[in-house]
Amino acid sequence: MKICGLSTPETLDAALSAGADMVGFVRFPKSPRHVSLNLGHRLSLQAKGRAQRVVLLVNPGDEDIAQAVEAINPDLIQLHGSETPERVAEIRSMVKRPVMKALGVAEPSDLQALTPYAGGADHLLLDAKPPRTAAALPGGNGISFDWGLLKGLDPKVSFMLSGGLNPENVAEAIRLTKTQAVDVSSGVESRPGLKDPARIEAFIRAARSAFAAAHH
Numbered sequence: 001m002k003i004c005g006l007s008t009p010e011t012l013d014a015a016l017s018a019g020a021d022m023v024g025f026v027r028f029p030k031s032p033r034h035v036s037l038n039l040g041h042r043l044s045l046q047a048k049g050r051a052q053r054v055v056l057l058v059n060p061g062d063e064d065i066a067q068a069v070e071a072i073n074p075d076l077i078q079l080h081g082s083e084t085p086e087r088v089a090e091i092r093s094m095v096k097r098p099v100m101k102a103l104g105v106a107e108p109s110d111l112q113a114l115t116p117y118a119g120g121a122d123h124l125l126l127d128a129k130p131p132r133t134a135a136a137l138p139g140g141n142g143i144s145f146d147w148g149l150l151k152g153l154d155p156k157v158s159f160m161l162s163g164g165l166n167p168e169n170v171a172e173a174i175r176l177t178k179t180q181a182v183d184v185s186s187g188v189e190s191r192p193g194l195k196d197p198a199r200i201e202a203f204i205r206a207a208r209s210a211f212a213a214a215h216h
């Protein structure tokens with residue numbers, strides 16, 4: 001279970017105390033969840049040893065990557081832009097840490113886009129495609145995709161599910177998609193960019209019960 005877009009010590013503590021496996025820090029200035037290098041550094045120290053620390057970047061340049069890695073020292077890099085398979089592989093060898101590539105799903109043919117990333121990315125994250133408006137973020141929009149589309153996916157492909165998940169729908173998402181991991185951002189907020197500790201806890205509780213039920 002990953003809680004993404006944490007940007008205060010209090011809400012990070014809520015995620016860690018509730019048992020999040022991964023905590024995400026967004027480095028994307030247009031996002032209401034963007035953290036400065038300094039804040040990212042402090043949050044990362046707070047999470048060290050308690051959960052995997054993830055830095056989320058969108059089409060980063062080499063300098064953006066170097067700065068984020070130096071300041072935040074993440075366990076994993078999440079790439080949430082239109083990075084090509086070659087760029088993902090290049091970033092992975094540059095940072096010498098695992099990389100998770102996010103891919104948008106809206107129709108059956110989108111699943112074919114996964115194959116070229118199999119060699120270069122350590123993990124795949126499946127998200128809804130963002131709305132086609134100029135102001136839209138590439139993720140963190142609270143939009144789900146049709147989970148039924150994943151019936152067409154090779155069962156050997158492991159993925160993290162994201163996009164519009166929340167405490168109310170995460171159990172159904174896990175049951176339907178048989179995913180082994182889930183990620184949430186806006187579904188555990190009281191307003192864009194402000195995480196709600198009670199919703200974080202409810203999300204993790206619901207996801208944990210659904211994973212336990214799926215393994216029986």
Ligand SMILES: O=C(O)c1ccccc1N[C@@H]1O[C@H](COP(=O)(O)O)[C@@H](O)[C@H]1O
Nearest residue numbers: 004031139140141142162163164185186
């Ligand atoms: O959270 C953001 O602000 C963000 C910005 C830019 C790219 C991705 C972002 N978040 C990721 O988007 C998905 C879905 O989020 P949501 O739960 O639907 O709000 C998730 O993987 C976040 O890590």
